[in-house]
Amino acid sequence: MTYVVLENCIKCKYMDCVEVCPVDCFYVGENMLVIHPDECIDCGVCEPxxxxxxxxxxxxxxxxxxxxxxxxxxxxxxxxxxKGEPPVDADEWKDKPDKAELFSPAPGKP
Known part of the structure; x- marks a missing residue:
């Protein structure tokens, strides 16, 4: 088992998860994060x-x-x-559904 970042992250990108990950398996895009499934050790500390x-x-x-x-x-x-700074409007996007169409494939800055 591994963990997966969902579309809920799009335009929020809070990055609290990055701070607790013991194996640094997060990767940053322009408007969301993803987890490398082969690096994730399934510890689950990022989820909460x-x-x-x-x-x-x-x-x-x-x-x-x-x-x-x-x-x-x-x-x-x-x-x-x-952990970096989340987007200034992250709280406005936090609970919005159906954000998949806003996904950007562009890389972010660590």
């Missing part, structure tokens, strides 16, 4: 840290739609090991 509830185990039905995006973009985006 996410204010947007955007992290779930891959066994969760919601993970299926985002598992491949996590795998793909974790090999293209830069690794992030420290």
């Amino acid at each position: 840290e996410c204010p947007a509830e955007a992290i779930v185990p891959d066994s969760d039905d919601r993970a299926a739609a985002w598992a491949e995006a996590n795998r793909t973009y974790s090999t293209q985006w830069p690794n992030i090991t420290r």
